[in-house]
Amino acid sequence: MSALPLTERRRIAGLHRWEDRQDSAxxxxxxxxxxxxxxVTVRRGANGRPCSDSPVDVSLSHQGGWIAAVASGTGRIGIDVETLREVAPSLAQRCLSAAELAWLKxxxxxxxxxxxxxxxWTAKEAYLKATGVGLAADPREISIDHTGDEPRLLGLGAGCWRFSSWTPAPGVCVAVCVECEP
Ligand SMILES: CC(C)(COP(=O)(O)OP(=O)(O)OC[C@H]1O[C@@H](n2cnc3c(N)ncnc32)[C@H](O)[C@@H]1OP(=O)(O)O)[C@@H](O)C(=O)NCCC(=O)NCCS
Structure with missing residues (x-):
């Protein structure tokens, strides 16, 4: 903790669960x-997004003791790590586009x-974190195709983003989304 800026130390100290304090620190x-x-340096930018000095970009995700951090020297980047969980159909409907729901079924x-x-979900969240919008956007308006080996963004600007997705351990899923030349 002592290596972190005071603002981050204060924010982390204010987190309710010790697991969250540990993961974030x-x-x-x-x-x-x-x-x-x-x-380069790293700091917290707009909407809580971690950012760095151009052209370097960074992203962070943590859940249940899994912590993933990435940096890119070529464009915006986002990462998401999730432990697998059963998802109620009503939650899936709030998170996924019609095409994604069809693939899921x-x-x-x-x-x-x-x-x-x-x-x-990890691919979608990695994209939303790369753009910095986070879940301020309606996740159903973003559509990810996962019929190939790697996820692919559908629709406007699709060619500007590249994805990679993998399972580092059983029950854990990670996705990275990085901006690239169209
Ligand atoms: C960024 C966001 C997407 C967080 O996602 P999350 O899955 O809760 O958490 P993650 O561990 O993946 O990411 C958290 C990290 O993202 C980073 N982050 C925060 N805001 C961000 C933004 N606007 N853009 C990019 N990264 C952001 C932070 O570094 C944060 O870690 P920190 O608090 O320790 O600094 C956030 O906008 C959000 O609203 N999350 C809600 C999750 C949710 O409702 N899920 C429903 C599933 S259907």
């Missing part, structure tokens, strides 16, 4: 380390529904 140490390796032998949901 480690996450920000990782962000500072990634920035330090590139001779479709038959995929051997791939549990919770994993399919997490693949879509």
């Amino acid at each position: 480690i996450g920000w140490r990782l962000l500072h380390q990634l920035a330090g390796e590139r001779d 479709g038959a995929q032998p051997g791939v549990p529904r919770s994993l399919r949901f997490s693949r879509l």
Whole structure:
């Protein structure tokens, strides 16, 4: 904690759960380390988004003791890590576009529904974090195609974003979204 700026130390100290304090503190140490390796600084920008000095961008995600931090030297970047969970149909309907819901309902032998949901959701959240909008946007208005090996953004600006998605351990899903040349 002592390596973090006072504002971050105060924010972290104010978090209710110790697990959240730990995840956020480690996450920000990782962000500072990634920035330090590139001779730039990291700070909290608009809408709570971590940011760095151009052209470097950074992103952070943490859930349930899983902490993921990334840096890019080529464009905006977002990351999301989630542990798999059963998702009620009503929640899926609030989070996913019609095309995503159809993919989720479709038959995929051997791939549990919770994993399919997490693949879509982490990719979508990584994109929303890369843009800095977060969940201020309606997530149903963003559509991710996951019929190929990697997620793909559908619609306007789709060619400007590249995704990578993987499971670092059973029950955990990670997605990264990075801005690229169209
Ligand atoms: C950014 C946001 C998307 C957070 O997502 P999350 O899944 O709760 O949390 P994550 O661990 O993935 O990300 C948290 C980190 O994102 C970063 N972050 C915060 N605001 C951000 C923004 N606008 N853009 C990009 N990154 C942001 C922060 O570094 C934060 O960690 P910190 O608080 O320790 O600094 C936020 O906008 C939000 O509203 N989350 C609500 C989650 C939700 O409602 N999920 C419903 C599932 S259907």
